[in-house]
Amino acid sequence: xxxxxxxxxxxxxxxxxxxxxxxxxxxxxxxxxxxxxxxxxxxxxxxxxxxxxxxxxxxxxxxxxxxxxxxxxxxxxxxxxxxxxxxxxxxxxxxxxxxxxxxxxxxxxxxxxxxxxxxxxxxxxxxxxxxxxxxxx
Amino acid sequence: xxxxxxxxxxxxxxxxxxxxxxxxxxxxxxxxxxxxxxxxxxxxxxxxxxxxxxxxxxxxxxxxxxxxxxxxxxxxxxxxxxxxxxxxxxxxxxxxxxxxxxxxxxxxxxxxxxxxxxxxxxxxxxxxxxxxxxxxxxxxxxxxxxxxxxxxxxxxxxxxxxxxxxxxxxxxxxxxxxxxxxxxxxxxxxxxxxxxxxxxxxxxxxxxxxxxxxxxxxxxxxxxxxxxxxxxxxxxxxxxxxxxxxxxxxxxxxxxxxxxxxxxxxxxxxxxxxxxxxxxxxxxxxxxxxxxxxxxxxxxxxxxxxxxxxxxxxxxxxxxxxxxxxxxxxxxxxxxxxxxxxxxxxxxxxxxxxxxxxxxxxxxxxxxxxxxxxxxxxxxxxxxxxxxxxxxxxxxxxxxxxxxxxxxxxxxxxxxxxxxxxxxxxxxxxxxxxxxxxxxxxxxxxx
Numbered sequence: 001x002x003x004x005x006x007x008x009x010x011x012x013x014x015x016x017x018x019x020x021x022x023x024x025x026x027x028x029x030x031x032x033x034x035x036x037x038x039x040x041x042x043x044x045x046x047x048x049x050x051x052x053x054x055x056x057x058x059x060x061x062x063x064x065x066x067x068x069x070x071x072x073x074x075x076x077x078x079x080x081x082x083x084x085x086x087x088x089x090x091x092x093x094x095x096x097x098x099x100x101x102x103x104x105x106x107x108x109x110x111x112x113x114x115x116x117x118x119x120x121x122x123x124x125x126x127x128x129x130x131x132x133x134x135x136x137x
Numbered sequence: 138x139x140x141x142x143x144x145x146x147x148x149x150x151x152x153x154x155x156x157x158x159x160x161x162x163x164x165x166x167x168x169x170x171x172x173x174x175x176x177x178x179x180x181x182x183x184x185x186x187x188x189x190x191x192x193x194x195x196x197x198x199x200x201x202x203x204x205x206x207x208x209x210x211x212x213x214x215x216x217x218x219x220x221x222x223x224x225x226x227x228x229x230x231x232x233x234x235x236x237x238x239x240x241x242x243x244x245x246x247x248x249x250x251x252x253x254x255x256x257x258x259x260x261x262x263x264x265x266x267x268x269x270x271x272x273x274x275x276x277x278x279x280x281x282x283x284x285x286x287x288x289x290x291x292x293x294x295x296x297x298x299x300x301x302x303x304x305x306x307x308x309x310x311x312x313x314x315x316x317x318x319x320x321x322x323x324x325x326x327x328x329x330x331x332x333x334x335x336x337x338x339x340x341x342x343x344x345x346x347x348x349x350x351x352x353x354x355x356x357x358x359x360x361x362x363x364x365x366x367x368x369x370x371x372x373x374x375x376x377x378x379x380x381x382x383x384x385x386x387x388x389x390x391x392x393x394x395x396x397x398x399x400x401x402x403x404x405x406x407x408x409x410x411x412x413x414x415x416x417x418x419x420x421x422x423x424x425x426x427x428x429x430x431x432x433x434x435x436x437x438x439x440x441x442x443x444x445x446x447x448x449x450x451x452x453x454x455x456x457x458x459x460x461x462x463x464x465x466x467x468x469x470x471x472x473x474x475x476x477x478x479x480x481x482x483x484x485x486x487x488x489x490x491x492x493x494x495x496x497x498x499x500x501x502x503x504x505x506x507x508x509x510x511x512x513x514x515x516x517x518x519x520x521x522x523x524x525x526x527x528x529x530x531x532x533x534x535x536x537x538x539x540x541x542x543x544x545x546x547x548x549x550x551x552x553x554x555x556x557x558x559x560x561x562x563x564x565x566x567x568x569x570x571x572x573x574x575x576x577x578x579x580x581x582x583x584x
């Protein structure tokens with residue numbers, strides 16, 4: 001795959017859901033991406049540091065335990081401060097708890113600076129297709 | 138056939154004479170290091186302790202040195218927690234003193250600082266393999282333009298390495314490219330950089346430091362801390378035990394650990410860059426003679442603080458001073474305990490408690506040394522103490538259970554003070570080195 005195919009993957013915050021993370025790693029690698037998988041319990045700073053050192057094209061954040069809003073807030077701003085403000089940010093999982101519709105959730109996370117937001121149950125293929133399109137790969 | 142092993146230390150020049158066949162220790166001796174009149178003076182003085190017959194038949198001479206400031210390195214990388222940390226580990230593992238570390242693009246002020254520090258070598262890293270190129274290229278250009286003329290070891294993004302070399306070579310006399318200290322995020326690869334540093338040390342830096350006479354006369358092989366590290370590696374390999382060495386010296390306290398240091402219990406998540414199996418830390422502010430002023434700061438309370446300060450002032454005037462009476466010996470024990478405690482705390486990892494929706498979790502950063510088998514004490518402050526065992530026990534006293542310091546190791550003393558000699562012999566004469574290990578390691582019981 002030509003162009004920058006490096007992506008940073010991880011489960012944000014105090015979230016320890018490891019299975020989906022492994023599945024995503026396998027799926028994206030199979031699709032030809034160079035995956036830098038930080039695993040579970042990843043802080044915003046760790047995502048950013050890994051993206052800087054590896055000059056990654058995108059950061060893919062998972063959150064399964066309902067605290068996604070709290071954990072993801074400020075990530076785009078920190079990327080801007082760190083000099084990688086243009087990096088693609090994707091997020092997916094059980095992002096919030098409570099009775100909000102996915103449209104509301106998507107709007108919330110887009111306002112926070114995420115380029116793509118995925119509801120629970122989305123197959124990796126969807127995100128892979130989007131990412132290839134966004135990166136022009 | 139005999140071998141003469143020498144350590145040119147900051148305070149003392151130590152010699153060890155051994156028989157190679159059959160392997161046996163002949164004897165040891167030491168004399169104050171003579172920087173002003175040339176290092177050979179101190180060596181000859183130390184050799185006076187041996188008879189001409191004893192000195193007859195020496196076929197192998199090897200030396201290590203931490204005189205003239207040791208091997209001074211400045212480590213440069215991109216992100217502080219990643220390539221900067223990896224570069225620092227590589228430099229420490231090569232037996233260097235890391236004067237400073239720098240992250241991101243070097244500023245003019247930082248370049249001035251580096252000139253001021255006058256290092257023997259720069260270790261330049263940055264970017265994973267195939268990752269960021271911009272930073273290391275920029276820093277190479279800035280170093281080349283700065284007027285610095287120290288040797289540079291390049292251990293960064295392999296995709297940028299040859300360009301970095303071209304940029305540096307225009308102005309820098311010795312540029313060595315080796316493999317990346319962090320080829321992937323959170324993967325540490327320090328051995329190639331360690332080897333490159335050692336080769337450059339032997340080829341170029343000893344010359345620049347005026348140690349080439351020593352090099353010709355007695356075969357300078359490595360910086361002293363690396364010799365101690367090699368002794369630890371050998372002991373770990375032979376015994377199969379997890380080992381920590383605490384080396385309390387005049388100017389610094391070194392700690393070496395030989396273990397994976399991974400979490401020992403379930404429910405602990407390991408974070409951060411992986412730790413090297415053979416890890417060394419050096420505390421430049423913890424020493425028995427040179428760095429006493431800063432050591433005073435970690436000695437919180439003492440009944441006799443005034444007298445303690447007076448003693449420190451006297452030592453500042455005369456660095457090779459040896460405690461003359463009971464009271465001064467007592468002060469030396471306070472210094473030694475503080476050095477051991479503080480250096481072990483900084484070397485070992487720690488746990489942080491975290492409450493999550495899944496319940497309570499622990500995050501471990503650094504190495505878990507709680508279950509190491511053996512702790513070896515060395516360095517003048519321990520070797521020549523009357524009660525090395527109680528010094529080590531006092532230094533190990535547990536104050537914070539979240540600090541992963543050794544808990545119940547078997548305590549041993551390098552009582553012949555020959556660990557450096559064992560390290561110098563380890564590669565070419567492993568059997569002799571093993572005999573010396575058995576000879577010198579004296580059990581001090583458990584904690």
